Amino acid sequence: MKNIIRGIRRHHLQRLKKARASDHAIGASRYGDSAVLGRHVNAPVKCSCWMCGNPRRYFDEKSRQERIRDEMFMTDSATMGTVGFDE
Template sequence: MKDLIRGIRRHHLQRLKKARVTDHAIGESRQGDSAVLGRHVNTPAKCSCWMCGNPRRYFDKKSRQERIQDEKFAADSLMTGVENFEEVMQ
């Protein structure tokens, strides 16, 4: 079983390397570098700037699941009689 999982992982690694050989995120001058290609396959984002990075980090936006959970909590709080939702969340 362990060899099967390792084989699948190696297959996907080779498949992704083949697909991303001509990716523009690597850069024209480093196109043939296998170390850069391996790093790009494992971490496809070129950087973590405000455009590429996590919106929660830069804009304090909550994920969809967090917003749904907050709405459910607010509805439950109204049913149980908690009046100030913001105080409960702190």
């Protein structure tokens, strides 16, 4: 079983290397460099600047899941507050 999992992992690694070998994030001067390609397969983002990075870090935006949770909380608290105290 362990050899099968290892084979699948190697297959996916070769597949990703082939797919990302011509990616523009590597840079034209570094094509053919196997170390750069290996790093790009494991971490495909070239940098973490404000354009490429996490929007929560740079713009203080909430994720979609957090916005949904906050909206559900607000609607639940609004309905709970009006029903419980009017009687």
